[in-house]
Amino acid sequence: MRVETQRVTREELQDLQGGAGSRPSGSGISSDAPSGSTAPDSDAPRVFVAGSAGVSEAPLGTGADRPADASADATDAGTGAGEIPGGGAPREELTLKERRARTREKLRKLLKDGKLEDREVEMEVHQTANLDGMMIPMGMDSMDHNFTEMLQEMLPRRTKRRSMKVGEARRILIQEELDRLVDMDEVVNEAMDRTEEMGIVFLDEIDKIAGERGGAGPDVSRQGVQRDLLPIVEGSNVQTKYGLVRTDHILFIAAGAFHVAKPSDLIPELQGRFPIRVELKSLDEKDFVRILTEPKNALLHQYRALIQTEGATLTFSEDGTHEIARIAARLNDRMENIGARRLQTVMTTLLEEVLFALPESGVTSVAVDRSFVLSHLEAIVEDEDLRRYIL
Known part of the structure; x- marks a missing residue:
């Protein structure tokens, strides 16, 4: 609210004090002014300002009595410190609430977008009592397997203030809320029924x-x-x-x-007690090829990652993979049949020299094809003595 102010002379203040007991009317201030004082101009415009102490009035001067800046902002002087005319909440308080609401919305959007995952926050974390060093009498474990959990439930839960990242704090809060939502008695009963x-x-x-x-x-x-x-x-x-x-x-x-x-x-x-008997056939070359290539953590993938740590790349051609599977199947037929474990011994012998030479040899790429496999394994496979003690 913007109002115009004026300089009030001592005589006008005395005039206002003399008429302070009467309410303003349509014609202005009460006319019972003391004698000898200069009464304000009755034609001068008047303004009524709602302040913290009630309603007051003051005439707006004209000419020399008006301030040089007639459009001066007198919000604080006319309406009080940050108060809205007609009563209500202070303007500063409303502005603070609006700023907080806008800040919360911005932070909520950043949190949903995942831009605050590395921000450090502090939160209260529940701590469980540590009973690892507690001596339990002999025989108590057979009487009650959840004796430790029962003691942890009886002891009061303490909280500790920890500093962590937003991602870790979210996981802890989610786990705490899930623990509150889950009815463990119902879970145990359902698990027992399914087990039986x-x-x-x-x-x-x-x-x-x-x-x-x-x-x-x-x-x-x-x-x-x-x-x-x-x-x-x-x-x-x-x-x-x-x-x-x-x-x-x-x-x-x-x-x-x-x-x-x-x-x-x-x-x-x-x-x-085992009336049904099933005999399984031995693994053949096709089975070994699938074992080498199809699993997520297949043996070929493991050796690729191992060679990559030395700064080199390892590739297996299709004919090389089939040759490795063929040699493993032949060894199982001629020697003790140890199944897929034979692939581990074959791969270790095949890449032994390569793993020993890296990274001093300066090799950056190793390609395993059929000729590579035969050059490293054929002599060992054909020699019975070497085959027995190496493969």
């Missing part, structure tokens, strides 16, 4: 516990392991961290190479 109804247990290398009956030495311990597995496979109640699990409807699958032992070397009770 749709659970699958895979017993690998079961041929390692098979041995001739009536023997001595390690065969006795092998039969003991079979007897311990028997009640679980038959169906029983197994104590777990979250309660008892019935194994009556759980599918058990056992697998083994059985190069030395035979399935008939297992105890009869355990053989009866």
Whole structure:
């Protein structure tokens, strides 16, 4: 609000003091002025300003009484410090709220666009009690597997102020909110039901516990392991961290190479619990090619990355890959069949000289084709003594 101001003389102030008890009317200020004082011009325009102390009036002077700058900004003088005419919130407070709102919107947009991921922030992080050094009496672990978690829930949770980046803070906040939303009792019940109804247990290398009956030495311990597995496979109640699990409807699958032992070397009770037997065929050249090329972390990809650390590039041609697979299949046929593990020994022998020479040799590119494979492996494959101790 912009108003015009004037210089008020001492006589006019005395006149205003004399008429301070009357409200302004349409004709101006009350006319009961003291004698001897100069009354203000009744025709002079008057302005009423709403201030913090009420409504006041003052005539606007003319001629010499008017200030040189008639359009001076008298907002602070006429309306009070940052107040809006007619009452209401202060202008400074409204402006501060608007600035804060605009700032929050700008920061929210930058946060959504991912431009604040490296900004350092401080936040309160919940800390769990460390019970690693706590001595638990013997036997308590078998009585209650979640004894440590129970103690952590009983102890008060403390918070620590940490400085971290926005990305890490977001992950911590998301995890805390997920922990509040998840009903762990319902999760445990659902997991127990799925385990009992749709659970699958895979017993690998079961041929390692098979041995001739009536023997001595390690065969006795092998039969003991079979007897311990028997009640679980038959169906029983197994104590777990979250309660008892019935194994009556759980599918058990056992697998083994059985190069030395035979399935008939297992105890009869355990053989009866695996009525379906399936024999797998050995890996051939096509299988080795797929193993070398199709997996995400295939052996060829691993060696490319290893050579790249030395500042060189490694490439495998199609005929070179097939030759590596052919040699691995031949070695499995002539020697002990160790399956896909044979590829590791073949690749190590094939690239041994290259890995030893880098980076001092100055080679920047290595191409593995059929001729490269034959020049490094053919002599070893044909020599039985070298093949036995190297490959």
